[in-house]
Amino acid sequence: MEDIAMEVILMQDVKALGKKGDKVKVSEGYARNFLLPKKLGVEANAKNLNDLKLTKAHEAKLAKEELDAAIALKEVIESKKIVLSIKGGKDGRTFGSVSGKEIAEAAKEQAGLELDKKKIKIDEPIRMAGTFHLPVKLHKEVVAELTVEVEQK
Secondary structure: OOOOEEEEEEOOOEOOOEOOOOEEEEEHHHHHHHHOOOOOEEEOOHHHHHHHHHHHHHHHHHHHHHHHHHHHHHHHHHHOEEEEEEOEOOOOEEEEEEOHHHHHHHHHHHHOOOOOHHHEOOOOOEEEOEEEEEEEEEEOOEEEEEEEEEEEO
């Protein structure tokens, strides 16, 4: 018996078949008995294809807006300087180290910047007074450089 192929638009990622939004050809039985009842896909008719096109256009617009916002935030971050005061010894070394959380809090207080502490990349612990340039990941394509000046109390 020959099984008739059917085009389906995936509504979620389906292992070994495709990603959300892909248009795939599957057997009619697989579509009717598995994909459609479990809401993993919809039939690829004119209305659903048009909806998919509109959804993709909307997602592209949102992604562009996110990228533009990240670029604007990068310019703001790179124009600011955050100053932190830390207790330290005689040789310029601090007691403890500066964390991403402290930097994020100082950025919010001093410059009004809402930064996620996890996005601030500190390669080695900051244990000395001085000026540090730390990368802040704002978007998969945008990394800003935050200037942090650590001074001793």
